[in-house]
Amino acid sequence: MRWQGLVAALMLAACASAEAPHPVADAPVRSLGEILEQSPAADWRNVDQNNLIYMQLPAGRVIIELAADYTPLHTANIQALARAHYWDGAAIVRSQENYVVQWGRDEADPRPMGEGQATLAPEFDRPRAGVNITRLVDPDTYAREVGFAHGFPVASNGRETWMTHCPGMVGAGRGDTADSGSGAELYVVIGHAPRHLDRNIATIGRVLQGMELLSVMPRGTGPLGFYETPEERTTIASVRLGSELPASERVNFEALRTDSATFRDVIESRRFRRESWFLDPVGHVNVCNVQLPVRVR
Amino acid sequence: MRWQGLVAALMLAACASAEAPHPVADAPVRSLGEILEQSPAADWRNVDQNNLIYMQLPAGRVIIELAADYTPLHTANIQALARAHYWDGAAIVRSQENYVVQWGRDEADPRPMGEGQATLAPEFDRPRAGVNITRLVDPDTYAREVGFAHGFPVASNGRETWMTHCPGMVGAGRGDTADSGSGAELYVVIGHAPRHLDRNIATIGRVLQGMELLSVMPRGTGPLGFYETPEERTTIASVRLGSELPASERVNFEALRTDSATFRDVIESRRFRRESWFLDPVGHVNVCNVQLPVRVR
Numbered sequence: 001m002r003w004q005g006l007v008a009a010l011m012l013a014a015c016a017s018a019e020a021p022h023p024v025a026d027a028p029v030r031s032l033g034e035i036l037e038q039s040p041a042a043d044w045r046n047v048d049q050n051n052l053i054y055m056q057l058p059a060g061r062v063i064i065e066l067a068a069d070y071t072p073l074h075t076a077n078i079q080a081l082a083r084a085h086y087w088d089g090a091a092i093v094r095s096q097e098n099y100v101v102q103w104g105r106d107e108a109d110p111r112p113m114g115e116g117q118a119t120l121a122p123e124f125d126r127p128r129a130g131v132n133i134t135r136l137v138d139p140d141t142y143a144r145e146v147g148f149a150h151g152f153p154v155a156s157n158g159r160e161t162w163m164t165h166c167p168g169m170v171g172a173g174r175g176d177t178a179d180s181g182s183g184a185e186l187y188v189v190i191g192h193a194p195r196h197l198d199r200n201i202a203t204i205g206r207v208l209q210g211m212e213l214l215s216v217m218p219r220g221t222g223p224l225g226f227y228e229t230p231e232e233r234t235t236i237a238s239v240r241l242g243s244e245l246p247a248s249e250r251v252n253f254e255a256l257r258t259d260s261a262t263f264r265d266v267i268e269s270r271r272f273r274r275e276s277w278f279l280d281p282v283g284h285v286n287v288c289n290v291q292l293p294v295r296v297r
Numbered sequence: 298m299r300w301q302g303l304v305a306a307l308m309l310a311a312c313a314s315a316e317a318p319h320p321v322a323d324a325p326v327r328s329l330g331e332i333l334e335q336s337p338a339a340d341w342r343n344v345d346q347n348n349l350i351y352m353q354l355p356a357g358r359v360i361i362e363l364a365a366d367y368t369p370l371h372t373a374n375i376q377a378l379a380r381a382h383y384w385d386g387a388a389i390v391r392s393q394e395n396y397v398v399q400w401g402r403d404e405a406d407p408r409p410m411g412e413g414q415a416t417l418a419p420e421f422d423r424p425r426a427g428v429n430i431t432r433l434v435d436p437d438t439y440a441r442e443v444g445f446a447h448g449f450p451v452a453s454n455g456r457e458t459w460m461t462h463c464p465g466m467v468g469a470g471r472g473d474t475a476d477s478g479s480g481a482e483l484y485v486v487i488g489h490a491p492r493h494l495d496r497n498i499a500t501i502g503r504v505l506q507g508m509e510l511l512s513v514m515p516r517g518t519g520p521l522g523f524y525e526t527p528e529e530r531t532t533i534a535s536v537r538l539g540s541e542l543p544a545s546e547r548v549n550f551e552a553l554r555t556d557s558a559t560f561r562d563v564i565e566s567r568r569f570r571r572e573s574w575f576l577d578p579v580g581h582v583n584v585c586n587v588q589l590p591v592r593v594r
Contacts, residue, residue: 097509098464124576139436141583167395167489176574192464192489192586196570196579212394212516219509273493277473279421282493286438289489 049242084114096225098191346539381411393522395488
C-alpha cells in the first residue's frame with residue numbers, strides 16, 4: 001500500500017534546493033535525527049521529578065513539567081495541591097475546538113487544598129533581566145522578541161518576558177481579576193497558539209507526554225466548549241508529583257537544553273527544510289513550530 | 298457550579314483598559330456578536346453549493362468549501378472525483394498530533410476516477426496581481442504580507458499569493474514531485490499552523506462545518522500518525538458535491554465577505570480585546586487567529 005501526500009514531509013533526508021528563494025545557511029546538512037543522535041550529553045538536562053505532575057486518566061497518563069523559573073508561585077502551589085491529592089476525582093470539564101482542554105474540581109465536590117492557596121499573585125510575566133533567551137531571528141506577530149528559555153517557548157518586550165501559549169503549554173485559569181487564579185484549574189492549548197492570552201494569564205508549564213490523550217477529548221457542546229452534563233466529563237483518577245511516586249512509576253526524562261548548541265542546530269533544521277520533499281526550504285520558523293526535544297533515559 | 302478560568306475569555310462584553318500598553322483604536326466599542334448582528338446583508342455571500350463537498354462520517358457530516366479562485370484545477374478535479382463517488386468507502390488513514398488528519402482510498406481497493414485525473418499541475422501559489430487582499434498590519438513570521446481574500450486566509454510576497462495553512466484548511470497530499478498531487482488524498486490542519494507547508498503543497502479549501510469530528514480522531518501510532526491497522530481507520534460513507542444533493546440535504550451557508558467593512562471590524566475586534574476579562578488588550582492578531590464568520594441561512 002502506498003499513502004503518498006504528506007508522508008514524505010517529515011522524512012529527514014538531506015537535500016539543498018538549487019533555486020532556493022531564501023539564502024540557505026552554509027552549515028553541514030544534518031537531519032533532525034542526526035543532530036539529536038550526535039548531541040553531547042551535556043546538552044541535555046535531567047527533568048526534576050519535583051517539577052513533574054503525573055495525571056492519571058482512564059486512557060493513560062499525562063505528564064506535565066512545571067515552569068519553576070517563570071512561575072515559581074504557581075509551581076509551589078500546584079506542588080502543594082498535588083501533595084494534598086487535591087485533584088483525585090476531579091474531571092476534564094471543557095474541550096473547545098482549536099483552543100483549550102480544561103480540568104478542575106466541581107464546586108459541589110470540594111476537597112481540602114492542604115498547604116495550597118485558593119488565589120495567587122499574578123505571574124503573567126517576569127523581568128527580562130538575567131534571563132538567557134535563545135532568540136529566533138524571524139519576526140513574530142505578537143512580541144518584539146521570541147525564543148526559548150529554561151526549556152520553554154518565551155517572548156519578551158525587552159523589559160519583561162513571558163511564556164508563549166503554544167500547543168501543549170499549560171495555563172492556570174482565572175476569573176476577571178488578575179489574582180483570581182491559583183493553578184487549581186488548569187488548561188492545555190490544543191490548537192493554533194492563542195497568543196492573545198499571553199500576559200493575560202499565567203502559563204505554568206507544558207505537557208511532556210500524553211498530549212494525544214488530551215487533544216482528542218470530544219468537544220463540549222456548551223458555551224466555550226464546556227460539557228453540558230457530568231456524564232460527558234472524563235474523571236481524573238489522581239495527580240501526583242513525580243518526587244512522591246515510587247521510582248518504578250516515574251519516567252526519567254531528559255530535555256534538550258534550550259541554551260545549547262544542539263538546540264540552535266535544531267532550530268536551524270526547522271527554519272531551513274532540507275528534506276527532499278520540500279521544494280521551497282522555507283527559511284523561517286515560528287516560536288510555536290519548533291519542537292522541544294525530550295527523551296527518556 | 299462555577300467554572301472560572303478561561304470562561305470569561307471569550308465573553309463579548311465591552312471594556313476599554315485604562316492602562317493599555319498598546320494604543321486602543323478610536324472606534325466605537327462593539328462586541329463581535331454586535332458587529333455581526335449589525336452587518337448589512339450585502340457583506341455576506343451565499344456559498345456556492347458547487348464548491349461544497351459533504352463528507353459523511355459515522356459521527357456526522359463534514360462540509361468543506363473549495364477555493365475555486367486560488368486552486369481552480371484542484372477544485373475541478375475534486376468536483377469530478379466527488380461526481381464519480383470516488384471516496385465512497387475511502388477512510389481516514391492518518392491522525393498526527395498537532396499536525397494533520399488525512400484521508401484517501403486504499404490502493405488495494407481502487408475506484409474509477411470518472412473525469413478526475415490522478416495528477417495535476419501544482420497550484421501552490423498564484424499571481425498576486427488582481428487579487429484584493431484585506432491586509433493585516435501586524436508582522437508575520439513567514440510572509441511579507443498576510444490577510445484574507447475570497448474567503449480564505451492568504452499570504453503574499455508581493456509577486457505571488459497563496460493560502461496559508463491555518464487550522465481547518467484542507468490541502469491535497471502529494472509525493473516528492475510538484476505535480477504528484479490531485480486532491481484524491483486530502484488532509485486538514487488540526488494544530489498550530491504548519492506554515493512551512495505553504496507554497497510546498499496546494500491548499501484547496503477549508504472546513505466550514507464538522508472540524509470537531511476530524512480533530513478528535515485518535516492519533517495514529519505509526520510513523521507520521523498513520524494508523525497501523527485497517528481497524529483503526531474511520532470509513533467515509535460518501536463524499537458528495539452540494540449541487541448534487543437534494544435541497545433538503547444541503548446546508549445553505551452565508552460567509553462574511555473578507556473584503557467587507559464588517560470583516561474589517563471583525564479583525565479589529567480580534568486585534569484589540571475589549572472584553573472585561575482581558576487585562577492587556579493585546580493589539581495584535583495573527584492571520585490564523587481571525588475567525589472567518591459563517592452562518593446558515
